Amino acid sequence: xxxxxxxxxxxxxxxxxxxETEKKLKDLSTQxxxxxxxxxxxxxxxxxxxxxxxxxxxxxxxxxxxxGKVKLIPGDEVEAYFREKRASARRSDPQxx
Numbered sequence: 696x697x698x699x700x701x702x703x704x705x706x707x708x709x710x711x712x713x714x715e716t717e718k719k720l721k722d723l724s725t726q727x728x729x730x731x732x733x734x735x736x737x738x739x740x741x742x743x744x745x746x747x748x749x750x751x752x753x754x755x756x757x758x759x760x761x762x763g764k765v766k767l768i769p770g771d772e773v774e775a776y777f778r779e780k781r782a783s784a785r786r787s788d789p790q791x792x
Contacts, residue, residue, distance in 0.1 A: 710735060 712720065724731045759765045 720731050720734060723729075724734055727734070756765075760767065
C-alpha cells in the first residue's frame with residue numbers, strides 16, 4: 696500500500712496565493728521538475744522549522760533575562776550608542792565612501 700502523504704488530521708488544505716506568487720511557484724515547478732504540492736510542502740516544513748528555532752532562541756533569551764544571566768539595556772542607551780558609532784564613522788571617513 697503506498698504511503699499516504701497527507702496529514703491524518705488535515706486531509707486537504709487549500710492554500711490561497713497571489714497571482715504573482717502562484718506564477719513564481721509554477722515557474723519553479725517547471726524549472727525544477729517538482730510538483731507544486733511538493734514545493735509548497737517543503738516551504739511549509741522549512742517555515743515551521745525556522746519558527747521553532749526562533750521560538751527556542753527567544754525562550755532561551757527570556758530565561759537568561761529572568762535568571763539575571765544577562766541584563767536589559769535601556770532603549771535610550773542603545774540609541775545613544777548607535778548615534779555615537781555613526782558619528783564616529785563619519786568623522787573617520789569624511790568623504791562618505
